[in-house]
Amino acid sequence: MATLREVAELAGVSVATASRVLNGSAHPVSSDVRDSVQTAAKTLGYTPSAAAQALKQQRSKIIGVIASDILDPYFAELARGIEIEAAKSGYVTILANANRDPEQERTKFRVLREHQASGIVFCGSDIEGAPGTAELARDVNMAVRAGTRVVALAPRGFDSTKIIIDNVEASYELTRYMLSLGHRRVTFIGGVPGLTAVEQRADGYRRAMFEAQLVPHVVGRTGMRQESGRNAIAGIVAEGSLPEAIVCANDEIAVGVLAYLWTSGYRTPEDVSVAGIGGTRGGAVFGLTTMTLPLVELGGLAARYIASASAQPSVPEPPRFELSIGSTTAKATSGQARSQQFG
Amino acid sequence: MATLREVAELAGVSVATASRVLNGSAHPVSSDVRDSVQTAAKTLGYTPSAAAQALKQQRSKIIGVIASDILDPYFAELARGIEIEAAKSGYVTILANANRDPEQERTKFRVLREHQASGIVFCGSDIEGAPGTAELARDVNMAVRAGTRVVALAPRGFDSTKIIIDNVEASYELTRYMLSLGHRRVTFIGGVPGLTAVEQRADGYRRAMFEAQLVPHVVGRTGMRQESGRNAIAGIVAEGSLPEAIVCANDEIAVGVLAYLWTSGYRTPEDVSVAGIGGTRGGAVFGLTTMTLPLVELGGLAARYIASASAQPSVPEPPRFELSIGSTTAKATSGQARSQQFG
DNA sequence: GTTTCAGTGGTAAACGTTTGCCACTATATC
DNA sequence: GATATAGTGGCAAACGTTTACCACTGAAAC
Numbered sequence: 001m002a003t004l005r006e007v008a009e010l011a012g013v014s015v016a017t018a019s020r021v022l023n024g025s026a027h028p029v030s031s032d033v034r035d036s037v038q039t040a041a042k043t044l045g046y047t048p049s050a051a052a053q054a055l056k057q058q059r060s061k062i063i064g065v066i067a068s069d070i071l072d073p074y075f076a077e078l079a080r081g082i083e084i085e086a087a088k089s090g091y092v093t094i095l096a097n098a099n100r101d102p103e104q105e106r107t108k109f110r111v112l113r114e115h116q117a118s119g120i121v122f123c124g125s126d127i128e129g130a131p132g133t134a135e136l137a138r139d140v141n142m143a144v145r146a147g148t149r150v151v152a153l154a155p156r157g158f159d160s161t162k163i164i165i166d167n168v169e170a171s172y173e174l175t176r177y178m179l180s181l182g183h184r185r186v187t188f189i190g191g192v193p194g195l196t197a198v199e200q201r202a203d204g205y206r207r208a209m210f211e212a213q214l215v216p217h218v219v220g221r222t223g224m225r226q227e228s229g230r231n232a233i234a235g236i237v238a239e240g241s242l243p244e245a246i247v248c249a250n251d252e253i254a255v256g257v258l259a260y261l262w263t264s265g266y267r268t269p270e271d272v273s274v275a276g277i278g279g280t281r282g283g284a285v286f287g288l289t290t291m292t293l294p295l296v297e298l299g300g301l302a303a304r305y306i307a308s309a310s311a312q313p314s315v316p317e318p319p320r321f322e323l324s325i326g327s328t329t330a331k332a333t334s335g336q337a338r339s340q341q342f343g
Numbered sequence: 344m345a346t347l348r349e350v351a352e353l354a355g356v357s358v359a360t361a362s363r364v365l366n367g368s369a370h371p372v373s374s375d376v377r378d379s380v381q382t383a384a385k386t387l388g389y390t391p392s393a394a395a396q397a398l399k400q401q402r403s404k405i406i407g408v409i410a411s412d413i414l415d416p417y418f419a420e421l422a423r424g425i426e427i428e429a430a431k432s433g434y435v436t437i438l439a440n441a442n443r444d445p446e447q448e449r450t451k452f453r454v455l456r457e458h459q460a461s462g463i464v465f466c467g468s469d470i471e472g473a474p475g476t477a478e479l480a481r482d483v484n485m486a487v488r489a490g491t492r493v494v495a496l497a498p499r500g501f502d503s504t505k506i507i508i509d510n511v512e513a514s515y516e517l518t519r520y521m522l523s524l525g526h527r528r529v530t531f532i533g534g535v536p537g538l539t540a541v542e543q544r545a546d547g548y549r550r551a552m553f554e555a556q557l558v559p560h561v562v563g564r565t566g567m568r569q570e571s572g573r574n575a576i577a578g579i580v581a582e583g584s585l586p587e588a589i590v591c592a593n594d595e596i597a598v599g600v601l602a603y604l605w606t607s608g609y610r611t612p613e614d615v616s617v618a619g620i621g622g623t624r625g626g627a628v629f630g631l632t633t634m635t636l637p638l639v640e641l642g643g644l645a646a647r648y649i650a651s652a653s654a655q656p657s658v659p660e661p662p663r664f665e666l667s668i669g670s671t672t673a674k675a676t677s678g679q680a681r682s683q684q685f686g
Numbered sequence: 687g688t689t690t691c692a693g694t695g696g697t698a699a700a701c702g703t704t705t706g707c708c709a710c711t712a713t714a715t716c
Numbered sequence: 717g718a719t720a721t722a723g724t725g726g727c728a729a730a731c732g733t734t735t736a737c738c739a740c741t742g743a744a745a746c
Contacts, residue, residue, distance in 0.1 A: 001456075001489070003732060014696050019734060027735085028693060050457040051397035052732035055701050060394060062437075062458075070426075071419050071624065080413055083440055092454055094405075095438040097426055111435055113344075114393040115405075146344070226628040259628045262605040263670065281414065282625075285569040285602045327606065346702060357726045362704060370705085371723060395702035398731050690745075697738080708727080715720070 002044035011040035023048060054116050061091045063306050064112035068100045068124025072224060072252055073280035074295065078123045078153060081299025089307035091118070100124060100192065102132030109139055118149060119306030121299075125154035125196040133157065151302045155196040163301055163318045167197050170277050170291040170321040171204035175247055177289075177323055179212050182332035183245035183273060187217045189232045189257065191249035192224055198249050201277060205247055217243070224249065229256025237264065242272050244332055251276035251283040251290055258286055258328065269330035279324065287327035294319050345387035354383035366391060397459050404434045406649050407455035411443045411467025415567060415595055416623035417638065421466045421496060424642025432650040434461070443467060443535065445475030449482055456486060462649030464642075468497035468539040476500065494645045498539040506644055506661045510540050513620050513634040513664040514547035518590055520632075520666055522555050525675035526588035526616060530560040532575045532600065534592035535567055541592050544620060548590055560586070567592065572599025580607065585615050587675055594619035594626040594633055601629055601671065612673035622667065630670035637662050 008018035013033060020027045021037040029037075040046075054060030063086045067075040083093040094117065096108035105122075112120050120143075126133060137158040144150050150160035155167075171188075178186050188205045191198030202218050209216040220232025229248060233256075236242065248254035254276030261268055268274050276283055279292025301316045351361035356376060363370045364380040372380075383389075397403030406429045410418040426436040437460065439451035448465075455463050463486075469476060480501040487493050493503035498510075514531075521529050531548045534541030545561050552559040563575020572591060576599075579585065591597035597619030604611055611617050619626055622635025644659045 005732075015733080016697080016735080017695060019732095020695090023734080025734085027695090030694065033695080047453065047457055049398065049459070049732050051394050051403060051459050052701090053734080054394035055392065055398050055703085055731090056733045056735085058701075060458075070413075070423055071416060073414060076414050076419055079438070080440055083413075083438065087439075087451075090454075092437050092439070092458065094435055095422070095426065096430075096436070097423060108430075110390065111433075114390055115403075115435060116392070116394055226625065230628055256628055259630075263630055282569065285573055285599055287602075287606055348702075358703080359705080359727075360725060362702095363725090366704080368704085370725090373724065376725080392702050395731090396704080398701090398733085399703045399705085401731075688746085690743100692741105692743090694741085695739085697736105699734100699736090701733085703731085704729100706727105706729090709725085711722105711724085713720105713722080716718085 001049075002041075002046040004046070004048070007037065007040045007044055007046045010044060011037045013037060022046070023053075058116065059118050060116045061089075062094055062112075062115055062117040063091050063303055064094045064096065064108075064115075064117040064120040066096050066098050066105055066108050066112075066120065066122050066124075068098065069224070070095065070097050072250075073282050074250060074252070074278050075123050077280060077295035078299040081296035082121060082303045083299075084296065085300035085303035086307060089303075091303070091307055093303075100127055100130075100195070102126070102130050102136045106132060106136045106139055109136070109143075113143060113148065120148065120150050121302045121306070122150070122152045122156055122160065123154065123299075126156050127192065128194040128196065128199070130194070149306045151305060153298060153302055155200065161305065161315055163298070163305070163316060165293060165298070165318045165321065167200035167277075168204040168207070171201040171247060172208045173204075173321065173323060174275055174277060174291050175205045175208035177325075178245040178247060178273060178275065178329065179208065179214075181245070181273065181329060184214060184332075185217075185243040186214070186245040186247060187219060187236070187243040188247045189220045189249065190224065190228050190253035191221045193221045195224075198224075201249055224252060226252050226256035226259065229253035230260045231256075233257045233260045242266070245273040245329070246275070248274065248276045251278040251280045251288060254288055254290065254328075255282060255286060258288070268328045270333075273329035275329055277321070279321075283326075289326040289329040290324055291321040292324045293321055344392075345384075345389040347389070347391070350380065350383045350387055350389045353387060354380045356380060365389070366396075401459065402461050403459045404432075405437055405455075405458055405460040406434050406646055407437045407439065407451075407458075407460040407463040409439050409441050409448055409451050409455070409463065409465050411441065412567065413438065413440050415593075416625050417593060417595070417621050418466050420623060420638035421642040424639035425464060425646045426642075427639065428643035428646035429650060432646075434646070434650050436646075443470055443473075443538070445469070445473050445479045449475060449479045452479070452482055452486075456491065460491070462492035462494065464645045464649070465493070465495045465499060465503065466497065466642075469499050470535065471537040471539065471542070473537070492649045494648060496641060496645055498543065504648065504658055506641070506648070506659060508636060508641070508661045508664065510543035510620075511547040511550070514544040514590060515551045516547075516664065516666060517618055517620060517634050518548045518551035520668075521588040521590060521616060521618065521672070522551065522557075524588070524616065524672060527557060527675075528560075528586040529557070529588040529590060530562060530579070530586040531590045532563045532592065533567065533571050533596035534564045536564045538567075541567075544592055567595060569595050569599035569602065572596035573603045574599075576600045576603045585609070588616040588672070589618070591617065591619045594621040594623045594631065597631055597633065597671075598625055598629060601631070611671045613676075616672035618672055620664070622664075626669075632669040632672040633667055634664040635667045636664055
């Protein structure tokens with residue numbers, strides 16, 4: 001690999017000048033010298049050493065992403081948004097999966113710092129009382145004070161910049177929509193116990209239910225994946241009663257619920273209305289009613305914040321959830337209300 | 344951030360010794376000195392500078408991943424496998440999405456090289472005749488000769504190490520399974536035209552059909568996503584005829600097909616058998632019959648090859664597809680054969 | 687005819703590691 | 717007692733950049 005020195009020699013200038021030409025600097029360089037350096041670089045196929053630059057400048061053009069579960073389209077879309085926007089400013093994205101485990105998050109965070117990442121984005125919220133949470137918070141707070149840009153895209157118990165969507169409102173709105181369709185027996189399904197984002201969504205659901213003077217039912221908190229939804233609804237069906245409507249903790253769970261219902265001979269929305277929260281692309285194919293979020297944009301916001309040249313970039317407003325009505329929800333039928341019994 | 348020099352001073356030794364203790368070296372160090380260095384490092388919260396290490400050693404512990412589409416679970420699982428295995432050896436994974444565009448792949452490849460990645464993994468095959476393919480091949484071949492480890496997990500027209508699964512056989516086997524169920528009108532759906540992996544799968548399907556003296560039908564080559572499957576089957580239904588069985592170019596397409604069928608009142612496998620290729624987790628929830636591949640392991644293989652300490656690591660055998668029979672395929676019924684007409 | 691200054695280019699000192707080489711000690715070998 | 721050798725530790729030179737500082741030129745300002 002050609003180095004700056006070789007380019008400088010070929011162009012007949014000093015490395016300083018070559019550096020100034022090749023890696024944008026305020027220092028002026030005459031246009032003929034500039035040209036000769038550029039042709040020399042092209043001839044030699046010069047590639048700057050990111051390592052040397054990082055070492056010298058004490059920061060590298062790296063954005064770290066610590067995701068809860070990259071297999072969940074919600075995070076995959078977020079990661080993609082970050083990557084697209086990062087690439088525009090010449091940043092690369094280091095992806096780390098942490099499985100919602102604070103210990104793993106901490107390890108990944110440390111590694112990211114070793115690589116002098118300019119910024120680190122946490123995708124996914126924390127779990128109340130998970131061991132290692134306090135230590136992670138300590139590390140993050142220290143890094144933030146040291147000038148590393150840390151962004152959380154979900155509720156987190158540390159002092160990072162926060163671009164956080166309103167989970168409570170999302171499920172509140174969605175539940176109210178279900179109620180507005182005439183459903184009364186509305187169940188909330190899924191989620192990881194203690195996961196802040198899920199608790200918030202459950203809270204929004206409960207608030208809407210209480211306001212309508214209905215009893216909330218929260219079940220199947222066995223995870224955030226499609227299987228969880230499948231298992232949860234299987235459990236409900238096994239108990240012999242189907243609610244009129246189901247609000248799922250996320251889209252994946254909702255898709256799992258649909259998969260079970262459809263393969264078991266139930267129909268949506270005739271037998272039961274189902275909705276998700278998240279707005280991933282997967283839901284769209286199933287015509288899922290869901291609270292959507294522009295995920296790619298949200299990721300982009302975080303990347304742009306980190307890549308921003310300004311010393312104190314303004315924190316962007318988080319996007320808002322929007323209700324996207326699909327074909328998995330419909331008005332309650334009188335038959336529905338009578339034929340089934342609420343657990 | 345504490346540097347090695349600070350640690351060395353606190354421990355009362357030279358930086359050389361500190362380096363030898365903290366970053367594994369063959370040079371022996373007495374255990375008491377070793378201890379004092381380690382405690383000093385702990386006290387100061389020493390974090391090695393990956394940039395400095397990369398600069399000095401001319402390679403950094405980075406594995407680059409160039410994926411076709413990170414939103415496709417197939418690649419997401421692969422990426423996850425790479426990440427898990429990479430992390431075990433202290434490597435970090437840089438993820439780049441290239442949308443199957445050789446120009447983008449080239450850009451990402453260059454950036455990865457700037458960061459002195461030890462290795463780069465291409466996930467996803469190339470598209471015949473796509474502009475920029477030759478230039479990408481030139482760059483890759485140059486990098487390979489320069490000692491960068493490049494691994495392709497799908498058919499590719501450059502001289503990288505290859506860990507490539509047998510796409511032809513996968514669809515051949517799957518098609519034969521469909522035929523063994525008694526189906527005669529078997530259609531192949533989906534895929535990106537010219538995408539090598541898809542062409543291979545289509546070829547395997549055709550071979551099986553020819554052998555059974557049946558006319559192959561390949562349709563709906565509009566992409567690899569769920570939407571593509573949905574649209575393709577919608578088109579087929581609009582033409583008024585449903586095949587007895589459908590082999591999809593990948594699992595995502597198959598799920599899209601199922602989504603359409605189920606939401607349109609068709610039943611699987613009663614009305615039509617559907618199968619995919621890939622073995623992503625998503626398919627499992629729908630009970631999809633599919634040719635599965637241990638994707639996480641496959642990714643791990645690539646990572647392990649790159650992280651290998653040996654100068655000439657042996658190239659691992661690719662895993663083989665295995666038929667996983669779900670609930671979306673069944674024996675042909677006599678009614679099926681008579682009631683419908685093949686386009 | 688000075689002085690000032692914008693424009694341009696070079697010199698050299700970092701940045702934080704790793705590692706080849708040398709030096710010293712203590713023990714083993716002849 | 718001389719010599720080899722294993723064990724241990726330090727010195728200093730890189731690795732490829734960036735950038736503060738200095739130097740020179742020519743034109744503008746006085």
